[in-house]
Structure formats: structure tokens, C-alpha cells
Amino acid sequence: MQKTVIEQLGPDDGERLKEIRLRALQEAPGAFGSTYAREAAFTPETWAERLRNPGTRYWVATSETGQDIGIVCVYTHREGLELVSMWVAPEARGRGVAGRLVDAAVEYARGTGAEELTLWVIGGNEAARSLYVSKGFVPTGREQALPSDPTVTEVRYALSFLFREARREDVPAIVAMLIDDHLGATREGDPHDPRYLEAFDRIAANPYEELIVAERDGEVIGTMQLSYLSGLARLGATRCQIEAVRVAAARRGEGLGRRMIQWAVDRARARGCVLVQLTSDKSRVDAHRFYDSLGFVDSHIGYKLSL
Numbered sequence: 442m443q444k445t446v447i448e449q450l451g452p453d454d455g456e457r458l459k460e461i462r463l464r465a466l467q468e469a470p471g472a473f474g475s476t477y478a479r480e481a482a483f484t485p486e487t488w489a490e491r492l493r494n495p496g497t498r499y500w501v502a503t504s505e506t507g508q509d510i511g512i513v514c515v516y517t518h519r520e521g522l523e524l525v526s527m528w529v530a531p532e533a534r535g536r537g538v539a540g541r542l543v544d545a546a547v548e549y550a551r552g553t554g555a556e557e558l559t560l561w562v563i564g565g566n567e568a569a570r571s572l573y574v575s576k577g578f579v580p581t582g583r584e585q586a587l588p589s590d591p592t593v594t595e596v597r598y599a600l601s602f603l604f605r606e607a608r609r610e611d612v613p614a615i616v617a618m619l620i621d622d623h624l625g626a627t628r629e630g631d632p633h634d635p636r637y638l639e640a641f642d643r644i645a646a647n648p649y650e651e652l653i654v655a656e657r658d659g660e661v662i663g664t665m666q667l668s669y670l671s672g673l674a675r676l677g678a679t680r681c682q683i684e685a686v687r688v689a690a691a692r693r694g695e696g697l698g699r700r701m702i703q704w705a706v707d708r709a710r711a712r713g714c715v716l717v718q719l720t721s722d723k724s725r726v727d728a729h730r731f732y733d734s735l736g737f738v739d740s741h742i743g744y745k746l747s748l
Contacts, residue, residue, distance in 0.1 A: 445510070445538055447545050450499040455488035461501060461509045465528035472528070472563060474588040500545045502529070502538045513542040515550055515558070522550045524560040527569070543576050547600065556603040556700070561595040563587065573598050582710025604704050607652040607664070612641050614661040615654065618687035624722060653705070655688075655697060662689040663697050667705055669712055680716040681709035702735055 450458055466477035491497060496517030501509045510533035514526040524546050529539045550558040560578065562569050583597040607615060616632035619625045630636075644650045644666070655663030668682040683705055688698050709717050720743045721728045729739070 444505045445533070445536065445541065446503045447500055447541050448503065449545075450492055450501060452489070452492050454499075455485055455492055457501070457509065458492060458499060458512075459483070459485075459488045461512050461528075462526065464530070465512060465526070468531065469528060471587075471590065471593065472566070473526070474561075476589050498546075498549055499526075500542055502533070502542055504533065511538045511542050513546050515546045520559070522553065522555045522558050524550075524558055527560075539572055540576070543572065547576065550600075551602050557599050557601045559597060559599045561585070561597055564594040564596055570598075576600065579708075580711040581707040582712075583707070599707070601704065603655050603657065603700070604653055605656060607641070607654045609638065609641060609645075611654050611661050612637050615652070615664045615687075618661075618664055618689055619685060621690055622687070624724070651708075653701075655701060657692075660689075662692045663687065663701055665701055665705060667708060669709075669714065675715060678715040679713055680718055681705070681712070681714040683717065683719040686719075698731065699735065702732075 463477060463481055466473060466475065466480060470477060492499065494516070497514060498516075499512065499514045502511030504510050511529040512526055513524065513528075515522055515524055517523075524543070527539070527542065529542070547558060558578075559581075560573065562573060564584075578598040578600045581597045581599050584594050585597075587593040587595050613632040616629060616634075616637050620629045620632070641652065644652050649669040649671075651667040653665050653667060654661045665686040666684045668684065670680050670682055672678065672680070683702070686698065686701065688701075706717055717737075719732070719737070721732065733739075
């Protein structure tokens with residue numbers, strides 16, 4: 442089996458970057474937001490500037506014969522880190538090269554402390570979609586026209602380093618956050634009560650329910666539950682119900698709650714929901730202002746009946 446090495450390009454590798462990038466643009470012209478003609482006109486200084494950019498990192502895959510057979514880039518922009526320029530030479534496909542390049546990009550992104558790594562996949566590119574999904578990327582529901590060809594649509598995927606589906610061992614931490622609240626303190630019990638685990642198992646077994654946690658440095662610091670509700674109304678539309686949004690006391694005021702809701706909205710959009718809805722107790726005045734600021738509208742009156 443041929444040995445492939447993954448290495449990061451340095452500031453003096455401009456010519457090397459140029460050669461593999463131009464080969465990628467020429468071999469797969471419909472896969473990128475740029476064109477061969479555009480980048481073939483770049484000067485040596487332009488290639489060097491790309492490598493000197495502190496917010497950009499390139500990795501190449503090199504065969505045992507010394508030929509560069511794959512490339513990937515992570516660059517920083519105002520919305521965070523994005524994986525771009527992914528390409529593997531035809532003769533190297535099917536050998537796991539793409540997966541190793543993605544692994545290098547993910548390891549770097551995680552090490553920066555970023556909350557997520559995003560990318561765009563050309564619609565219909567099933568091989569690329571399958572690869573990214575296998576690495577934990579999920580669709581966000583956002584689409585746009587490919588910059589180099591407006592007739593082609595690309596779909597945004599994201600790998601979160603902050604949010605994930607809850608695990609059974611997270612239950613005590615989740616319940617502790619539910620208790621740490623003027624309402625929860627009166628209705629919750631011991632975080633280790635087996636009834637909480639029984640409820641978790643029911644949620645985990647239901648494909649239309651997701652219990653989500655925010656985790657940082659191994660500590661669960663936020664939680665929310667997403668329910669996907671089908672109905673005949675709105676032409677048989679699916680809606681997402683957000684419940685039990687909590688942020689650990691020590692992490693409040695850091696903007697985590699806002700990121701949680703924005704992430705949930707993307708999650709709902711990706712699942713085809715046409716509406717995101719939630720309820721908030723009348724006593725939670727601060728929460729009402731928070732949801733107003735996110736664009737939610739208090740258009741309905743909620744009723745509950747205790748049994």
C-alpha cells in the first residue's frame with residue numbers, strides 16, 4: 442500500500458501551492474468558487490501572500506514518490522473558520538487521502554478554540570457529502586449559488602465543537618441546570634433520580650426529539666431540547682419546538698444562549714422545518730427580551746393544564 446504524508450505548507454511553498462491548486466482547478470472546474478483562468482494569472486507574490494496570511498492554513502497530501510496528490514485549506518473570516526479548496530487527484534481517490542486531509546483541517550480548527558468549522562458542498566456531489574457527514578459535519582439548511590457558476594447550488598455544512606447530542610452520562614449536569622432556576626427549583630428533584638434516565642432513554646429513542654448540550658473543555662455548560670412536530674396545518678409542514686433552554690450560571694452573560702438558539706434554528710432549517718416555536722413562562726421577563734432580540738414574535742397565548 443502506498444504511503445501518503447499529510448503536511449502543512451510553509452511560507453516559502455508558493456510555487457508548490459500554485460501547482461497543485463491550478464491542477465485542481467483544471468481537473469475539477471465545477472467544484473470551486475474560483476476558476477483556472479483567474480488563478481493562472483496570479484503573480485508569485487499573490488501565491489506567497491496566501492501562505493503568509495495568518496488566518497489561512499494549507500495542507501497537502503504527498504505520495505511516496507513525492508508528488509502532491511491532494512490539498513485542503515482552512516481560512517478565517519468574520520463568521521469563523523471555513524474548510525475550502527478540498528481536492529484529491531484522480532489517481533489517489535479511494536485511498537483515504539480525502540479523509541486524512543479533512544482530519545488535519547479539523548484538528549487544526551479544534552486546536553484554535555473555534556466553536557465550529559464550516560464548508561460548502563456542491564449540490565449532488567454525493568461522494569463529498571458522504572465524506573463530510575462521516576466526519577461529523579451536518580447540513581445547516583443554508584444554500585447559495587456557486588460564485589463561479591450561478592446556475593450551480595452549494596449547501597453549507599458545519600461541524601460543531603461546542604454543541605452535540607446529549608449522552609446518558611450528561612443527565613445529572615442537565616438536571617442541575619434545570620434546577621438552578623426559580624421555577625425549576627420548585628419542580629425538579631435529585632439529578633440522580635432514575636426517572637431522569639428513563640426519560641432520557643425515551644428521548645434518545647425518538648428520531649423526532651433531540652436533547653442538545655453545549656460542552657466546553659469537557660464541561661456541559663448549556664442545554665436545550667428540540668422536538669420536530671409534524672402536522673396537517675401549513676400544507677403538512679414540520680415545525681421545531683425549542684424547550685428547556687438553560688445556560689450554566691457561571692457561563693451566563695457570554696452570549697452562549699444566543700449561539701444556542703441560532704444553532705437550533707439552523708438545525709431546524711436543515712430538517713425542513715418551516716417554523717421554530719417556543720414558550721416562555723410569564724415571569725421570565727429577561728428571556729422575553731432575549732427572544733425578541735432574536736426575531737421571535739409573541740404572536741400566540743399559551744395555555745397549560747397540570748395533570
